[in-house]
Amino acid sequence: MSEIEAGRIKEARPPRVQAADAIRRLVGFVGAENLSLLFALAIVVVLIAAQNSRFFLPANLLNIGGNVSVVGLLALGETVVILAGALDISVGSIAGIASVVGALAVTSSGAMQLGIVGGILAGLLFGVVNGLIITVLRVNAVIATLATLSAFQGVAFLIAPNGKPVGVLDRDFAWLGSGRILSSETFVGIPISLIILLVVAVAAHVLMRYTQFGRSVYAMGGNAAAARLAGINVNGMKIAIFGLSGAVAGLAGVISTARTTSGQPGLGSQGLELEAITAVFLGGAALTGGKGTIAATMLAVVLIGTLSNGMNLLGIQTFYQDVAKGLLLVVAVAIGQWRAARAERARTRLA
Amino acid sequence: MAIAPPEERLDRDPGVPAPDEVLELIGLSKAFANVQALQDVSLDVRPGEILALVGENGAGKSTLLRILSGDYRPDEGTMRLGGETLSFTSPRDARRAGVRVIYQEPEIVPGVDVAENIYVGELPHRGPFVDRQQLDRLVADGLHRYGFERVLPAQLMGDELSPAQRQLVEIMRALKSDVRVLALDEPTSSLTDEEVERLFTLVRRLRSEGVAIIYVSHRIREILQLADRVAILRDGKLVAVRPAGETSDAEIVRLMVGRELRDVFKRRRAVQERVVLAVEDLRSAWHPGVTFEIHAGEVVGFAGLVGAGRTELAKVLFGAYPKHGGRISIDGHEVSIRRPRDAVRTGIGFAPEDRKGEGLVLVRSVLENASMAILARLSRFGFVRRRLERRVGREYIDRLRVRTPSLEQEVGKLSGGNQQKVVLARWLASRPKLLILDEPTRGIDVGAKAEIYALIDELANSGIAIMLISSELPEILGLADRILVMQNGRITGELSGPGATEEKVLELAMVDHLTAEVPGGETAQPAAEGLQPWLDGNQGEAP
Numbered sequence: 001m002s003e004i005e006a007g008r009i010k011e012a013r014p015p016r017v018q019a020a021d022a023i024r025r026l027v028g029f030v031g032a033e034n035l036s037l038l039f040a041l042a043i044v045v046v047l048i049a050a051q052n053s054r055f056f057l058p059a060n061l062l063n064i065g066g067n068v069s070v071v072g073l074l075a076l077g078e079t080v081v082i083l084a085g086a087l088d089i090s091v092g093s094i095a096g097i098a099s100v101v102g103a104l105a106v107t108s109s110g111a112m113q114l115g116i117v118g119g120i121l122a123g124l125l126f127g128v129v130n131g132l133i134i135t136v137l138r139v140n141a142v143i144a145t146l147a148t149l150s151a152f153q154g155v156a157f158l159i160a161p162n163g164k165p166v167g168v169l170d171r172d173f174a175w176l177g178s179g180r181i182l183s184s185e186t187f188v189g190i191p192i193s194l195i196i197l198l199v200v201a202v203a204a205h206v207l208m209r210y211t212q213f214g215r216s217v218y219a220m221g222g223n224a225a226a227a228r229l230a231g232i233n234v235n236g237m238k239i240a241i242f243g244l245s246g247a248v249a250g251l252a253g254v255i256s257t258a259r260t261t262s263g264q265p266g267l268g269s270q271g272l273e274l275e276a277i278t279a280v281f282l283g284g285a286a287l288t289g290g291k292g293t294i295a296a297t298m299l300a301v302v303l304i305g306t307l308s309n310g311m312n313l314l315g316i317q318t319f320y321q322d323v324a325k326g327l328l329l330v331v332a333v334a335i336g337q338w339r340a341a342r343a344e345r346a347r348t349r350l351a
Numbered sequence: 352m353a354i355a356p357p358e359e360r361l362d363r364d365p366g367v368p369a370p371d372e373v374l375e376l377i378g379l380s381k382a383f384a385n386v387q388a389l390q391d392v393s394l395d396v397r398p399g400e401i402l403a404l405v406g407e408n409g410a411g412k413s414t415l416l417r418i419l420s421g422d423y424r425p426d427e428g429t430m431r432l433g434g435e436t437l438s439f440t441s442p443r444d445a446r447r448a449g450v451r452v453i454y455q456e457p458e459i460v461p462g463v464d465v466a467e468n469i470y471v472g473e474l475p476h477r478g479p480f481v482d483r484q485q486l487d488r489l490v491a492d493g494l495h496r497y498g499f500e501r502v503l504p505a506q507l508m509g510d511e512l513s514p515a516q517r518q519l520v521e522i523m524r525a526l527k528s529d530v531r532v533l534a535l536d537e538p539t540s541s542l543t544d545e546e547v548e549r550l551f552t553l554v555r556r557l558r559s560e561g562v563a564i565i566y567v568s569h570r571i572r573e574i575l576q577l578a579d580r581v582a583i584l585r586d587g588k589l590v591a592v593r594p595a596g597e598t599s600d601a602e603i604v605r606l607m608v609g610r611e612l613r614d615v616f617k618r619r620r621a622v623q624e625r626v627v628l629a630v631e632d633l634r635s636a637w638h639p640g641v642t643f644e645i646h647a648g649e650v651v652g653f654a655g656l657v658g659a660g661r662t663e664l665a666k667v668l669f670g671a672y673p674k675h676g677g678r679i680s681i682d683g684h685e686v687s688i689r690r691p692r693d694a695v696r697t698g699i700g701f702a703p704e705d706r707k708g709e710g711l712v713l714v715r716s717v718l719e720n721a722s723m724a725i726l727a728r729l730s731r732f733g734f735v736r737r738r739l740e741r742r743v744g745r746e747y748i749d750r751l752r753v754r755t756p757s758l759e760q761e762v763g764k765l766s767g768g769n770q771q772k773v774v775l776a777r778w779l780a781s782r783p784k785l786l787i788l789d790e791p792t793r794g795i796d797v798g799a800k801a802e803i804y805a806l807i808d809e810l811a812n813s814g815i816a817i818m819l820i821s822s823e824l825p826e827i828l829g830l831a832d833r834i835l836v837m838q839n840g841r842i843t844g845e846l847s848g849p850g851a852t853e854e855k856v857l858e859l860a861m862v863d864h865l866t867a868e869v870p871g872g873e874t875a876q877p878a879a880e881g882l883q884p885w886l887d888g889n890q891g892e893a894p
Contacts, residue, residue, distance in 0.1 A: 211730070
């Protein structure tokens with residue numbers, strides 16, 4: 001249907017159809033594939049809120065936001081990598097390096113900004129190392145980052161004096177992790193770390209949706225051979241993508257440092273990369289690349305954060321929480337597969 | 352999995368004709384969502400008969416095959432074999448009843464050899480261990496029986512097989528059990544001429560053994576040569592069934608399309624003086640040195656056998672494969688093309704033969720696929736100007752008459768012809784000086800083919816130089832202003848005007864092959880027989 005036709009038909013439609021159109025447009029904005037995530041989130045919220053009245057307090061809701069910031073950031077970088085058809089399992093270790101570098105930069109210079117920049121640059125550098133291993137040495141991305149998962153963790157301990165955590169006393173820097181703005185008598189304020197996460201999420205969304213870079217990521221993730229033949233610099237893109245993922249992991253490391261007021265070389269051994277990857281797949285991204293959105297990943301991050309916050313409020317043991325998260329991923333992917341199979345059946349009609 | 356004793360499986364006795372087991376399809380209907388894919392189709396196939404099934408893409412052939420193989424259940428209608436009603440709930444039921452469907456792209460396990468692939472899921476075993484000796488013996492017997500020992504070495508691994516060999520594996524899988532009905536879906540679309548001949552021999556042999564054969568193909572001449580009867584489907588309905596001896600390619604095409612296909616190759620163009628592409632002594636792993644030119648507004652056809660180095664030449668030109676030496680000039684200036692990106696910047700477009708594997712990003716939208724090669728032009732400060740993109744995308748999608756519900760439609764959900772048009776839209780949008788088309792109409796139905804021919808003509812008229820690689824001789828003879836024939840990485844001849852005939856092209860393409868050993872170890876067919884598959888185009892006579 002051409003646009004002109006569409007316009008003409010819309011004019012003639014009764015108000016009820018227009019309302020249906022509005023809903024459809026709303027669905028289109030969220031993305032039909034994200035509806036089940038929203039639905040799951042609604043269920044989780046209703047279940048928890050029915051059991052615990054504190055859940056809906058603004059303080060608690062903002063806590064969720066603050067708590068997901070580190071994993072959320074890692075998941076954003078990971079989304080870009082996965083959309084490009086690869087996987088980066090070294091992001092936790094990179095965050096560890098950035099945490100140490102950031103902490104050292106702050107303690108030695110006393111400037112918060114230097115800590116932030118130092119951490120991000122360290123992340124970028126090691127991300128580019130990943131990219132070079134993958135393109136120049138032609139090592140598969142999973143294997144390459146599996147190797148650097150281990151290697152970078154070692155590097156983080158080597159950088160840290162005596163291999164010990166680096167305490168950060170700088171108050172400005174701590175504000176980055178646990179500070180809040182707009183706080184008043186009646187309002188607890190919005191966590192700075194949540195704001196950083198949202199800013200990066202919006203930037204990532206714009207990057208993936210509206211830029212040449214984002215388009216190229218989707219194209220090479222969907223079919224690298226076709227992308228190359230369409231003139232896309234696939235190798236250059238890979239280096240950029242892993243550099244980006246590293247830089248965002250660096251920022252996540254800095255935030256983590258600020259939250260715990262110490263540079264943690266052991267950040268890479270906490271399974272953060274797996275949590276991030278979990279969020280991306282929960283958001284419905286395809287393992288093979290080319291399919292998925294930043295918005296879906298963010299929804300998944302919020303869903304996981306809400307679930308663990310709710311279970312904490314309800315006093316559920318950590319072990320049960322871990323089982324619940326695992327189940328959530330399986331159920332979400334199973335539902336995605338079922339929908340895909342149904343769509344496939346609907347389209348094999350002709351041929 | 353319980354199965355019959357393996358010793359008996361490959362032993363079909365050719366001397367005894369099967370009992371009279373007519374396959375009857377009675378009033379089959381199948382709808383998907385709101386599309387009627389198959390409507391009240393009644394057909395019968397007798398043992399020892401080859402029934403050809405033809406129709407455009409979307410005519411319902413595949414649906415019919417999928418019902419036959421137990422993949423789909425019909426909404427209405429029944430199937431009977433030898434008077435017994437068949438009711439399949441899964442492909443396994445169909446196999447058990449002796450009904451096998453061979454699809455174009457069979458499932459092959461890449462990491463195991465031919466023998467294990469043939470017996471996959473039914474390996475002979477002794478206790479928990481595979482009985483390798485027995486397996487080898489069974490496979491060797493089977494291959495020998497049908498004369499495939501040399502074309503299909505049993506120790507080749509799954510991922511080393513050519514498309515033809517993959518198909519043979521699938522056929523051998525079918526033959527190892529008792530086959531009563533065998534359906535083949537476009538079996539020759541990726542085969543070389545010799546392979547086609549060998550397949551025909553096999554199909555005829557199975558016919559003489561009393562198998563009822565359903566043969567789906569786009570190649571009408573091939574059908575007329577092979578089949579006993581031809582059934583024509585259009586829009587899910589059975590239009591006609593004709594004895595092969597009493598019909599013609601023209602009639603079949605008319606019945607398929609519902610209109611006469613005329614003036615497909617109407618050439619109105621004038622080749623310009625200006626040379627767009629000049630290739631001098633281009634050398635690569637496949638080419639000892641290739642020299643040619645293409646003028647503005649000229650369509651140069653590249654003919655040759657499969658493996659003559661035509662696709663490789665295109666890829667070397669485009670920077671996808673490494674070049675060892677030689678010069679490439681565009682518009683008189685020497686250019687350095689080391690990767691596809693360089694070629695795109697230089698003004699070359701390339702629609703590859705493998706549309707799904709190399710042409711399109713199937714999971715992304717029509718628009719994203721169409722704009723993929725011109726993102727830089729559409730962007731400002733790295734941001735894609737979406738309104739401009741839509742306008743440009745819409746322009747080319749409309750111009751090529753791509754039938755898609757919207758620009759946001761996933762390309763993988765379009766039909767083959769429309770997918771090819773999206774690839775072409777991408778390169779037209781890049782406003783190329785030279786367009787390389789590798790098998791642009793492979794696997795595309797007659798109607799879409801005619802549109803693509805008209806488009807190629809139009810593009811040449813607008814001054815684009817076109818390098819057309821095709822294995823369909825009528826296509827090349829009809830479209831090209833000049834034909835270059837390749838063999839073993841060399842250009843062995845140039846033909847144009849009235850001198851360009853099918854016989855002449857074949858002579859140049861095969862001259863060495865007539866006497867030389869060909870890979871696979873057998874002497875090639877004499878020209879007259881090897882010629883046959885070349886003559887199988889959909890368009891009938893070339894002008």
